[in-house]
Amino acid sequence: MPHVVEQSRIEHLAEAFEQATPSEILLEAVKQIKNITFACSFGVEDMMIVDLIGQLGLTLPIFYLDTNLLFGETYALIDIVKEKYPHLQFVQVLPKLTLDEQAQQHGDTLWSSRPDQCCALRKVRPLEDHLNGYEGWITGIRRDQSPARANAQTFERDDRFGLTKVNPLVRFTEDEVWQYVRDNNVPYNLLHDHGYPSIGCAPCTKAVAPGEDPRSGRWAGFAKTECGLHQDTNE
C-alpha cells in the first residue's frame, strides 16, 4: 500500500518535531495529513490527546475499538467524555463477531485459551478494516511504556497499515501526562486510581502493585504484552 507522505518527509518531520509540544505535533499532523484519525483507548494518555484536540478545535474523527469486553468504568468514561466534548466526533468500532458468535465458533472464553486469536478478532481486524482509507493515525503511545515502544517517533512510517503514524506524547513521562490531566480537569478512567495503570479488556487486565511494571497487569500469565495494534510486522 503506498504511503501518502514520503518516507524522507516523515523522517524530516520526526527530526523537526522531536522537541515539539504535543499541540504542535497535532497541528502539524492535521496540516500534513488531510485524512487522519485518532485511535482512542480512553487511557490517561489518550484522554490528554482528546482534551488537546478539543482545545485546538480540530475536527478529525476519534475512533475507539469497542471489543464488547471493556470495563464498566471504561464505558462510563466514554459517556462522560461524549458529554464533555459534544463537538468532537467519536466513532465506535465493533468486531464483526458478537460475543455469542465468537463463543459458538471458538469457545466460551477465547481470551483465556488463545488471547492472540481473540485480540485478532476483536481488535486487530476491526482496526485494519477501520484504518483502510485513512492516510494517517494518531496514537497516545509513550516511549517509556514498554521496550517495544522505546523507539517510537513523533512521526513514523507504519508499514503494517501503510499509513503515517503520529505519536504526540512519545517524549512524555507518565507523571507529565497526569500533571496535564489534573491541571486541566480532564476526565479519566477511575480504575487508574485503583492499581490499573494500563487498562484494556476486563478479562485480560489486572491491577498491579506499586512499583511493578505498569503493563504487567495486561495478559498476566501469558507471554504477551501487546494486543498487536502497535507492532510493526517488519520487525
Ligand code: SF4
Ligand atoms: S484484550 Fe483479551 S478480551 Fe480483549 S480482545 Fe484481547 S484477548 Fe480478547
